[in-house]
Amino acid sequence: MTTRQIILQSRPSGAPTLQNFKLENTTLDQLKSGEVLLKGLYYSVDPYMRGRMNDAKSYVAPFKINEPLEGGVVATIIESKSDNFKVGDTVVGRSPWKEIFVSKDDILQKVDTNVPELSYYLSILGMTGLTAYFGLMDICKPKTGETVVVSGAAGAVGMVVGQIAKLQGCHVIGIAGTDEKAKTLIEDFGFDQVINYKTTKDIYKSVKDACPNGVDAYFDNVGGEISDAVISAINFHARIALCGQISLYNSKETPMGPRIQPMLLTRSVLMQGFIVGNYQDRFPEGMKHLTSWVKEGKLQFTQTVVEGFDQLPTALLxxxxxxxTGKMIVKA
Amino acid sequence: MTTRQIILQSRPSGAPTLQNFKLENTTLDQLKSGEVLLKGLYYSVDPYMRGRMNDAKSYVAPFKINEPLEGGVVATIIESKSDNFKVGDTVVGRSPWKEIFVSKDDILQKVDTNVPELSYYLSILGMTGLTAYFGLMDICKPKTGETVVVSGAAGAVGMVVGQIAKLQGCHVIGIAGTDEKAKTLIEDFGFDQVINYKTTKDIYKSVKDACPNGVDAYFDNVGGEISDAVISAINFHARIALCGQISLYNSKETPMGPRIQPMLLTRSVLMQGFIVGNYQDRFPEGMKHLTSWVKEGKLQFTQTVVEGFDQLPTALLxxxxxxxTGKMIVKA
Incomplete structure (x- = not known):
């Protein structure tokens, strides 16, 4: 049986281009006992995938040249040699970037299809939501009345972080890159204020103006000069969760900037890098809160859905x- | 009654010089009820004082122009209008840089004079020891078999940190600036290895060679390129305690360097700035451990004692x- 797959043809130097990817046909192996055959419905496209395109040590292994990329997926079972799944079941798991793929049954999880969007299992009811929940609640530890700043606020994680911070009674400032995103975050997601970092003349001043009492917690998705500005307004005993550094991912050289340690030192600031996997033992706790907030309508979400399996590289770029705006999803 | 005092005559731009200080005579006020008159025996000289010479927001207020500097002191009481102290008592407290000074009695603590050196109350049995203890035990959380790196290792805090880390069963690497200091740290204080950052050709390579299993915990007293090198070898889930950044204190411009957040992020590293005052509630716990280690001979200490009250500015520079080597003390 054949299917289409997308492989990593070459590693990018700086910003990736479509030439780094290749769409091709491939043959699938016969199903073995304990395996199922799946058709991908929704594929997750995430910033961390850029790091896996480099050949560098990180928290996940690099993608291999001439092999398919890989990521989260919602899929339906089209053939089963597993006692746990039958044809027609909808599951969440991970898959190579193939339209049809084989998986062992023990890494798949059957999902309740009675949710607003099946693709939510790749986002607010999946790693995206859990990343926002644990980074904010466990590292930023927001307290009522505190000022919380979220960079990459219109990204999938950022918009959830801001809403959870509002649920904790915080004053929430987002940083995003278009006025349209800013408007959505304020009107639909309850952010108190959003700074457009692309149009502001002085990001340092914008942060200080938006945070007259200083910054008590910073959930950082972007890094770079935006973070320099937020750190310049950081309060004593503030907490900074490092979730992403998307502004730096395409740097060819080691990015340089003002040294931050003197500020962290003199203000007794905590900075913690994390990945959601660190909290695996506590996923049920996170899912419980996220699910109930979504059901109660307290947590909104938005996605950008790109149609067509072959659009995965374009969506990633x-x-x-x-x-x-929000989570990037490819619908096969 | 008159005494000598040392005032801050001007704020330094970059490295301070003797011209920033002035030795002069001053008149003391009459003792009021609840006050004592003291003669300073030992004055503490500390890196953080450099920050107080600037007019900048930090964890302690800046020194004021034309007023005496101020710091920790061991002193003897020469006149008392307090019910709690009598003439001849030896106390630890804080004093302006005056040879004889007046203090309220409620900020002084009487000390047991049956210790190896009275000046230890300014160091290993004082803020220095407590800083090492809490920064290491509470932030670095060293576990048996882990690799702990200490910069500024021959400084007062650094040498205590290394010894406590050895007591926890760690492999301890120090970074210091002379071969003589390195020898002392290894032979007298039990460090496993010490890198001389002034003579090494490649500090990055030296750190990697000294830490073949990577760095699990880093107690940072210096910042700058030394820290860049240590962070380049940092392990997943490592802990970094920011205690000092002495290499940067004299910078006139904002110091620049490679951005560290991508490394902290991809390796889930914790970085925490702290001052010992954050742990005030737990000082008794720290003193209990430090005192017993000192009495059992498990914790050695060394000091550099400069003689003469008027040498305080020279000692600070x-x-x-x-x-x-170790804590800098001025003996009046």
Whole structure:
């Protein structure tokens, strides 16, 4: 049996281009016992995938040249040699970038299809939501009345972070890249204020103006000069969760900037890098809160859905141009 | 009654010089009820004082122009209008840089004089020891078998940190600025290895060679390129305690360097700035451990004692040239 797949043809130097990817046909192996055959419905496209395109040590292994990329997926079972799944079941798991793929049954999880969007299992009811929940609640530890700043606020994680911070009674400032995104975050997601970092003349001044009492917690998705500005307004005993550094991912050279340690030192600031996997033992706790907030309508979400399996590379490149609002999804 | 005092005559731009200080005579006020008159025996000279010479927001207020500097002191009571102290008592407290000074009695603590050195109350049995203890035990959280790196290792805090880390069963690497300091740290204080950052050709390579299993915990007293090198070898889930950034204190411009957040992010590293005052509630716990380790001979200490009250400015400037091994003390 054949299907289409998207492989990593070459590693990018700086910003990736479509030439780094290749769409091709491939043959699938016969199903073995304990395996299922799946058709992908929704594929997750995430900023961390850029790091996996480099050949560098990180928290996940690099993608291999001439092999398919890989990521989260919602899929339906079209053939089963597993006792746990039958044809027609909808599951969430991970898959190579193939339209049809084989998976062992023990890494798949059957999902309740009675949710607003099946693709939510790749986002607010999946790693995106859990990343926002644990980074904010466990590292930023927001307290009522505190000022919380979120960079990459219109990204999938950022918009959830801001809403959870509002649920904790915080004053929430987002940083995003278009006035349209800013408007959505304020009107639909309850942010108190959003700074457009692309149009502001002085990001340092904008942050200080938006945070007259200083910054108590910073959930950082972007890094770079935006973070320099937020850190310049950081309060004593503030907490900074490092979730992403998307502004730096395409740097060819080691990015340089003002040294931050003197500020962290003199203000007794905590900075913690994390990945959601660190909290695996506590996923049920996170899912419980996220699910109930979504059901109660307290947590809104938005996605950018790109149609067509072959659009996966374009969707990934689009993340770095900020074309998405919220989670980027490809619908096969 | 008159005494001598040392005032801040001007704020330094970059490295301070003797011209920033002035030795002069001053008149003391009459003792009021609840006050005592003291003669300073030992004055503490510390890197953080450099920050207080600037007119900048930090964790302690800046020194004022034309007023005496101020710091920790061991002193003897020469006149008392307090019910709690009598003439001849030895106390630890804080004093303006005056040879004889007046203090309220409620900020003084009487000390047991049956210790190896009275000046230890300004160091290993004082803020220095407590800083090492809490920064290491509470932030670095060293576990048996882990690799702990200490910069400024021959400084007062650094040498205590290394010894406590050895007591926790760690592999301890120090970074210091002379071969003589390195020898002392290894032979007298039990460090496993010490890198001389002034003579190494490649500090990045030296750190990697000294830490073949990577760095699990880093107690940072210096910042700058030394820290860049240590962070380049940092392990997943490592802990970094920011205690000092002495290499940067004399910078006139904002110091620039490679951005560290991508490394902290991809390796889930914790970085925490702190001052010992954050742990005030737990000082008794720290003192209990430090005192018993000192009494059992498990914790050694060394000091650089400069003689003469008028040498306080010279001793302070000497810190930035690394003339001291261990705590810098001025004996009046």
């Amino acid at each position: 689009g993340l770095f141009e900020g074309v998405n | 000497g810190l930035f040239e690394g003339v001291n």
